[in-house]
Amino acid sequence: MKYNTYTTKPAPTVKIVGAGPGDADLLTIKAYKAIKNAKAILYDALIGKEILDFANPEATLVYVGKRANNHSYTQEEINQLMVDYAYNYGNVVRLKGGDPYIFGRGHEEYNYVTSFGIDVEVIPGISSAIAVPELSNIPLTKRGISESFWVLTATNRKGELSKDLLQAVKSDATIVVLMGVGKLNKIVELYQQNGKQELPVAIIQNGSLKTSKTVVGSVNTIAEIAIANKIGTPGIIVLGEVVNTNPAFILEKIRYENK
Amino acid sequence: MKYNTYTTKPAPTVKIVGAGPGDADLLTIKAYKAIKNAKAILYDALIGKEILDFANPEATLVYVGKRANNHSYTQEEINQLMVDYAYNYGNVVRLKGGDPYIFGRGHEEYNYVTSFGIDVEVIPGISSAIAVPELSNIPLTKRGISESFWVLTATNRKGELSKDLLQAVKSDATIVVLMGVGKLNKIVELYQQNGKQELPVAIIQNGSLKTSKTVVGSVNTIAEIAIANKIGTPGIIVLGEVVNTNPAFILEKIRYENK
Numbered sequence A, B: 001m002k003y004n005t006y007t008t009k010p011a012p013t014v015k016i017v018g019a020g021p022g023d024a025d026l027l028t029i030k031a032y033k034a035i036k037n038a039k040a041i042l043y044d045a046l047i048g049k050e051i052l053d054f055a056n057p058e059a060t061l062v063y064v065g066k067r068a069n070n071h072s073y074t075q076e077e078i079n080q081l082m083v084d085y086a087y088n089y090g091n092v093v094r095l096k097g098g099d100p101y102i103f104g105r106g107h108e109e110y111n112y113v114t115s116f117g118i119d120v121e122v123i124p125g126i127s128s129a130i131a132v133p134e135l136s137n138i139p140l141t142k143r144g145i146s147e148s149f150w151v152l153t154a155t156n157r158k159g160e161l162s163k164d165l166l167q168a169v170k171s172d173a174t175i176v177v178l179m180g181v182g183k184l185n186k187i188v189e190l191y192q193q194n195g196k197q198e199l200p201v202a203i204i205q206n207g208s209l210k211t212s213k214t215v216v217g218s219v220n221t222i223a224e225i226a227i228a229n230k231i232g233t234p235g236i237i238v239l240g241e242v243v244n245t246n247p248a249f250i251l252e253k254i255r256y257e258n259k
Helices: A029-037 A075-089 A106-114 A128-135 A163-168 A181-193 A222-228 A241-245 A247-257 B029-037 B075-089 B106-114 B128-135 B163-168 B181-193 B222-228 B241-245 B247-257
Strands: A013-018 A040-043 A060-063 A091-096 A119-123 A148-153 A174-178 A200-205 A213-218 A235-239 B013-018 B040-043 B060-063 B091-096 B119-123 B148-153 B174-178 B200-205 B213-218 B235-239
Touching (some): A013 A029, A013 A106, A060 A075, A148 A163, A200 A222, B013 B106, B075 B091, B148 B163, B163 B181, B181 B222, B200 B241, B235 B241
Parallel strands (some): A040 A060, B040 B091
């Protein structure tokens, strides 16, 4: 007995998914399911192999990262790719590091794809801004020590020092600077000009990965400590008294200062 | 054939786990595994049944929340319970809403348990501060509109308006106020005193849950809108131009203003 079968193209949908800070186990269940079920995945730099391995072996994986000297896609090209893949493959995942709505242009991507009448879902991810300090046992808030935290990038889209940083340096919030290691000297200078020479600072390189490295010091010492420990990018800088709440760091600091 | 078996007590360990904003699918894989493998779970208010259902049916679940008029544990009692359960059960999960290191006293718990020589691991969770606005399609940062975001609670531990809020109102950052709905009038007044009457504001009640409700307005209109829509706690307040980047909200605002 035979049936006629009719195949219709699946409805186009795009899921904009946060992959978290690196460790595959820090994906959400929702992100894991989305990756597993996707017909095509457009993924950024810093998305590890372990995470991509969750994809269906028959899914099409496309690297659209913007790193190093490889050919890089413009934001406009990425936007268009999402739409094209959604029409051709149906179920598309746009996979981004950390959380897609924190310095990630995820919202631009959402609005672009939605403007075609395509269903878009955003799936939050663990943001490195919070989790990376946390995994080095630095809480961004702590009763009696810090009542708030403020997250910035070191530079604006023109490459200048973020104007918000000029405000942040004067506040009592814990300050988290993303993508700031290359501007460390400028940040130190700004804090020194504002009389905060002794404020504790931590730099954490390579986030949640096994290669993670944390150094601590004060505004006055951190640049030298970073060089001595060969701290490179990507790194997250935390400025605030909360850095001193980890007893291990205090010992490390004493050792450094007694050298 | 018979073997002699020797049972030794399992080594005590405590995992301080973030449960995310509510939706069980927004747990991380790591948190899911920790809950599944725990012999005992000490959990807070706002941890949903779906999440607790991941636990082994033989695990001991203890509610240690601090809500409403129920008997509530003090922080000192919770600290001691973690240690007692770790010695008696071995593998204990301390399950907290959102992320355990954001306004959660997770770091105090970490330090307390560690001081007994017990192994402690912290597992980050999706923070409501970021994910709840995101699920209402409000990005906390957006190129050309907001270069940073600042997260606060409305009040400090004494119940006074947070002093950091007095700084935040003057900044260009997107401001996210947690646990602030009860202080909405005070916050509005503060923003009005600082000449920010027209700044867009959103309030999102019940975060990632199906009962979620979002209202938008300006500093001048939001209190009235909140009352008209019966907005209650728990809710998250977002103040900043990013609120206006969701086209649906702009329409809603026009409708409200033309009423």
